[in-house]
Amino acid sequence: MTPLMSSIGAMIAFAAVVFIVVLLPVQTFNPKASADWAPLSNAALAGRQVFLSNGCVYCHSGFSRPQDVRAGLYYLYPKVSLPGDFYGTDQVPNVLGTERTGPDLTNEGGFHPDDWHFAHFYDPRYVDPFSLMPSFRYLSDDQVRDLTAFVQERSGKTGLLRYAGMLYAKHVDIAAQAYKPPPTGFQGAQRTNEQAQEQGTPADVIGGNILPQPDVVNLNEADRSYWLANDPLPLTTANLLRGKEIFRERCIACHGSLGDGDGPAAKFMSPPPADFTDHDDQCCGADTSPGDFYYRVLRGFPGTAMENFGTRLSVDDIWRVVMFLKTIPNGTLKSSRIPTPKDYIQWVPQDDLKAYIKAHPIEDMAPFTERQLPSDPFMVEAERMFPGMAPGDTILVPNVGRISLDTASAGIADIYMKLLNTAWDEARARGENLPPDSQKNILPDPIGVGS
């Protein structure tokens, strides 16, 4: 071959293929915004830059595949990514990614509250001891707030809906328990755990609730069918030991190595992690039945940093860790201590709880076989946040007012609209190429409602 052939000829071959595989797709493939698409706010866009310049994309992919959903990873992958989810210039450069050392983050928005993220970015082992993620404690408070905004807003409208639900539930939790709002950014790192647990005096029995204020809210954040459920596993040393192992593997970073809620992550969080060392609470608390604990480990505790472990622990293991929780006041978390059935504190419902349950019977809820997801997405979210609340139930919460599923759904819709409007206004001010306003008015479609 001649030099001409090796240069010009080779470039012609190259150009021919480039025409097919680059020019054609780039010019012809331009999907419209999907119904679920939402723009990013300024803070989230700034957070996207932090995400990129620190190389987060090397471990966290940015699209959810059909088989991810089929494989049942549905807590994190409730929907398959569509071309229209990637609409707009604020999603450039792409964050499709090639590795999943950590989970895919396409649908991460709203799955964790902000204070969980701040603790996680400060030291990922604070909230997930198995994590291999680097610590991002060198970021400034502003950077980590922006980064968190990006993570919360990146999942389109369904993500914003979950986030709105999370914000609403946190607002209610904090008011009911008289905690201060959580610190933002890495300011939590400056606090002591005592400061984090500082609590005003929660309102006692108000508004005809029968039970004290925090218990009522906590009960309504767990499904009614679990309120009186007992541990179905036999009470054996083997089950307790396995429970202890799981607790030490997964739980101590927040709940503390002694189970007193004094783990290193606690200082970031409000409400703070639960303290399991109180004997009275374990035997006689209104919201500490084995079933309540099981439900919170399985599905998470709305508004708090307590995640759902339903995809990560087997059903048996959740019941085992719940069984073990009931031995913690007897010092079973000490390293050489083997928990035995003698350490187990039997939970017994007290009269006030019995009265409350009598006033709020499970029959108030639609029977399981007749239950349907509401067509209103905000009601879906309200029911996810308050699964123990029946239609028509109300709770009086100081600083929040009287909440019912209707007010909760309206409150969530309000937060959702604020988030969406802010993002739209800021994107419009940035000069982004936005879809028609009709796209904005399409309501989010949480899993299973529209399909």
Place this chain on the structure above:
Amino acid sequence: MLSGELSERPPDHAARWWLLSSVVWLTIVDLFGMTLAIEFVSPDAFAGIPFLEFGRIRPMHVNGVILAWLTMMYFGALFYMLPRLVGTPGMWSERLGVWTAIAWNVMFALAVVALATGHNQGKEYGELIWPLDIAVLVIWLANIFNILMTVSIRTIRPLYVTVWWFIASPLWLAADYAIGNVVWNPGDIWGSRSGMLGGSLQDGMLNWWYAHNLFGLWLTPMLIALTYYLVPRITNTPLYSYSLSLVSFWGMAFFYTGVGDHHLLQTPTPAWLKTVATLSSISLMIPVFAFTINILGTMKGNWEKFFTNLPLRFTMTAFVFYFLVNVQGAFQAVQPFNQMTHFTNFVVAHAHLALLGGFTILGMGAVDYCVAQIYRRPLWSRTLSEWQYWLVTIGFTGFFSALTMAGFIQGQSWSAGIPEVNVLPLLHPWFIARAVFGAMIVLSGIVQMVNIFLTVRGDTATRLAARVEHASGRPPAVAGSSGAT
């Protein structure tokens, strides 16, 4: 100092600069990789140090391997081989070659600083910020100019196969780099919103077309070019087939350019493009088999040199890994396989099979060969070379096996619905194995660096004399090296 016969040899100023720089960069980029391996085992090892954070080191490692180590090694070998192949007394301008080497070193040193401080274009494999992209292209074009001018003043009219690649491959890469980094759209030149297309998926399609062609149009063609030079030269055997060379050249040009979208097989991008990528990836077997047959044909009857000649042993070892990576890659680009391997460490293993097993091991042989020839003396220590070979070969094989196992575990677990974070403890032993084998690879690079620089310093004459005496009349490894005093 040199005899008259030797002074007619090309002065190799440019080749020296590029090759010796590359040897230093190899150790540096290996250490970046080692840092990553340590962070996989112990994520808090460097916690809170921004420039040692995983996501900042990784582009330093990836870009460093491609642009600092492999590119400098390839250009060094090119500047050594080209004058000998076209019969010129050196490159058209040795001085230009030296300056581009200096500029390239400065460019990449700045790139390391930029990436360490979080200035990152945000596109995988295209992380260098816009000003550095421009620097890359300017230096690259200067080298292309030098190459084309050298070819134009050639005294040997017919072009040997290697020269085809030396002409075409830098041109392809220049076009790939300019298009892939969208250099006409500077945007925010210090940060992540530069060099991008208007839509996220378009950006993704361009990103992966570009990224895979760093290998397809530069690293792989240059491996082929160097192998076509080293194997016939060292075995003193003519190349087996001219026709097969043509098949491998045009096959690469047509098939490799279109494989990039196989990185996006499961994204919501056009299905026809995925089909093109899959078919291209499989069709790639045609030029690869042509090349393989050509080299095996040339090696026929020469295999005893595989055991005695170290540069040839490096070259042929790399050749085997290169063949394997292509077969593996063809399978990976098919949907059902891709669904199990994508996002796992299987892909990381695959990438290292190409860049470490293939290009780096070849590069080590090429550096050892060229430096010995340029300085007209055997390497300072054959023993060190043997250590270098076995460290990198065993280190890489273990490294590859560990990551492949980790990939299988991830793929199988995820498909069974086990979330990523639960899989991490299962990967831990394999990550430890990877770090241990990785340390062997780092050591291999350091051994080479020491050996090369002791060779360059010129200690070998006395050592050689002693060795020749000791070996009672056995001739020195490189003919004519007794002329160097």
